[in-house]
Amino acid sequence: MYVDESGDPGLHKYGSPYFILSGLIFPEEDWQKYLQRLKEFRKSIKERYGLYVREEIHAAELIRINDIEAYRKIRKSDRINLLKEYCSQLPIIFDNAKVINVCLKKSEYQNAEAVQLAAWNRLAQRYDTYLKKTAKDRGIIISDDTDGLKIMRLLRKMRVYNPVPSQFEGYYNVPTDSILEDLFQRNSKHSYFIQSVDVIAHLLYRKEYPKGSLKKFGLDKMFEILEPILLKEASRNDPMGIVRK
Numbered sequence: 001m002y003v004d005e006s007g008d009p010g011l012h013k014y015g016s017p018y019f020i021l022s023g024l025i026f027p028e029e030d031w032q033k034y035l036q037r038l039k040e041f042r043k044s045i046k047e048r049y050g051l052y053v054r055e056e057i058h059a060a061e062l063i064r065i066n067d068i069e070a071y072r073k074i075r076k077s078d079r080i081n082l083l084k085e086y087c088s089q090l091p092i093i094f095d096n097a098k099v100i101n102v103c104l105k106k107s108e109y110q111n112a113e114a115v116q117l118a119a120w121n122r123l124a125q126r127y128d129t130y131l132k133k134t135a136k137d138r139g140i141i142i143s144d145d146t147d148g149l150k151i152m153r154l155l156r157k158m159r160v161y162n163p164v165p166s167q168f169e170g171y172y173n174v175p176t177d178s179i180l181e182d183l184f185q186r187n188s189k190h191s192y193f194i195q196s197v198d199v200i201a202h203l204l205y206r207k208e209y210p211k212g213s214l215k216k217f218g219l220d221k222m223f224e225i226l227e228p229i230l231l232k233e234a235s236r237n238d239p240m241g242i243v244r245k
Contacts, residue, residue, distance in 0.1 A: 001025045001100075001127050002193040003143040005119075006060075006201035009112040018208050019104050021119040022201040023127060024193065025231070026097035027135070037093040038192040041086075049074055049082050056188060057195040059083055059202030063214065080217045086199050091228045094196070098231040100126045101204055102243045113150065120151055122243045124158055126234040128176035142184045144194050152182045200226060204242070 001023040007016035026034065042053040055070045062079040065071045071079060102122045109115040124141070131139050141155075159179065163171040188194040203223040210220035223240075232241035 001139060001141050002191070002197050003123065003141060004188065004194050004197040004201050005144075005146070006198070006205040007106075009106070009116040009119075015106070016205065016209065017106060018205060019106055019115045019119055020201050020205050020208070021102040021123050022197050022204065023100045023123050023141075024094065024097055024197045024200065025100065025127065025130060025135075025139070026094060027137075030096055034094060034097075035192065038196070041089055041093060042192065045082060045085075049078055051082070057086065057192075057199065058188070059199045063219075077217075080214075080219065083199065083203075084217075084219070084222055086196075087203055087222045087225050090196060090200065090226060094229055097229050098130065099200055099226065099229050100130070100231050100234045100243070101200070101241070102126075103204060103208055104244065116147065117150065117154055120154055121158065124155060124176050124179060125162065125164070125174075126231070126243065128158075128174075128178045130231060130233075131178035138178050138180050140180050140184060142186055142191075142194070144188045144191075144198070145185050146183075148183055148185050155179065155183060 003021065003023045006020040006022070007018050009019045039053070045051050046053055050073060051070060056068065058068060061068045061071060062083045074082070100123055102119045104115055104119050106115050109118060127139065127141070131137055155176070158176040160175055162174050162176055164174045166172050186194060188198060203219065203226070206214065206219045207223040214220070227240065230241050232239070234241040235243045238244060
């Protein structure tokens with residue numbers, strides 16, 4: 001499972017109201033096939049938009065440039081079209097994959113660490129359940145550079161003790177023992193897979209927190225295109241399977 005986030009976990013008043021974590025799951029035997037498809041897609045982006053294949057795809061930067069200078073050569077309308085095209089290709093490229101999405105309202109948590117750890121807890125639980133019930137296999141987690149030590153401690157604890165509410169009364173322990181090893185971290189600049197999850201997470205953010213100036217581009221509707229690969233079983237309380245609690 002490749003993981004990335006959207007929205008900072010901080011609770012300051014100028015921050016985003018949501019913290020989003022998305023995970024892209026697929027079998028190891030599909031890795032080479034998906035990598036080749038991503039390479040071919042990036043070549044087509046180069047031909048149409050002039051963005052070199054080595055340049056990182058960063059959804060938030062495509063909308064509002066801060067650091068990636070290569071984007072300044074592309075008109076804003078074209079950058080947004082690039083983002084929309086990427087979204088449209090995701091269910092085609094990852095045709096045998098599933099995506100888990102966690103979207104937590106930050107105001108319901110005491111501090112930034114609590115939000116982040118809660119999101120990772122929900123994501124790891126759903127991933128472990130998917131591995132046990134559907135994949136019947138074991139898996140690893142690869143993420144963009146994040147607070148690795150905190151997440152490592154959380155995952156190690158959940159591997160032994162992971163209390164889950166019972167539908168009848170109290171809690172029962174469901175160790176996340178289908179997830180192997182600690183968190184593997186990669187710089188998103190060097191991973192097309194993490195860049196793909198970045199697009200997913202950011203488009204969920206745009207769905208949940210639509211901005212008036214961007215509505216004319218339809219970015220708040222793009223997440224719906226991902227429906228074929230969403231793991232809806234992750235949450236029975238949301239039609240798109242988004243975990244919100």
